[in-house]
Amino acid sequence: MWLVSFRSNWFEEASGYCGRCLSQAPVGRRSINHTPHLLLTLVTCGVWAVFWVQAVRSLKPWKCLKCGAAVYKLMSTRLESDKKRR
Numbered sequence: 577m578w579l580v581s582f583r584s585n586w587f588e589e590a591s592g593y594c595g596r597c598l599s600q601a602p603v604g605r606r607s608i609n610h611t612p613h614l615l616l617t618l619v620t621c622g623v624w625a626v627f628w629v630q631a632v633r634s635l636k637p638w639k640c641l642k643c644g645a646a647v648y649k650l651m652s653t654r655l656e657s658d659k660k661r662r
């Protein structure tokens with residue numbers, strides 16, 4: 577169980593508009609789970625924050641899963657649908 581909770585990287589998928597495909601396409605990026613980083617930062621009295629910042633900096637932009645081009649405009653994510661409900 578511990579190994580599962582400390583798997584801080586996973587692949588996030590959403591839908592976006594690709595400028596190369598000129599259409600809506602599935603997009604993806606590597607994402608990080610902030611929860612284990614927060615726990616480690618507390619346990620190490622803030623020392624882990626250095627690695628946390630490095631993990632956030634290493635995040636890649638959204639990419640089209642069809643052609644691999646960088647996509648900046650997202651059509652729908654779970655976060656956006658949450659905002660609409662509020």
Ligand SMILES: [Zn+2]
Nearest residue numbers: 594597640643
């Ligand atoms: Zn594309």
